[in-house]
Amino acid sequence: MITPIYRVQCDGPGKEWLSLPEGHVTGADVTADNLIAAPTAKRACNWPGEKEAKRAAVGAGWRHAPDSDFKTWFCPACQSAGTRP
Ligand SMILES: [Zn+2]
Known part of the structure; x- marks a missing residue:
């Protein structure tokens, strides 16, 4: 979800x-392809x-569930695990 x-x-x-x-160093450029899916919010x-937020998620390979109105998102690992509805 996007909070x-x-x-x-x-x-x-x-x-x-x-x-x-x-x-990552504060202030350094962040591009979509160097974002990661981390197990904690730290x-x-x-x-x-x-x-x-949506643009970054899509750029990092995350995908929203087609019927979720952009509320439900899956990281690349969960997509490949077949949890995408
Ligand atoms: Zn995931």
Whole structure:
């Protein structure tokens, strides 16, 4: 789901958070392809708006459930595990 503070969490069994990569330096550029799915919210990204959060999630390979109105999201690992509805 995408929460009101614009973080993205996987709705699959892993409940991963779309997060900054290990070793990320504050202020360094973050691009969609270096975001990771982390097991905790410790390094979860905060986006300024829902639009930005969605764009980052899609860029990182996350996909929303087609009938979820962009509320339900799955990280790449959960998609390949076949948990996508
Ligand atoms: Zn997942």
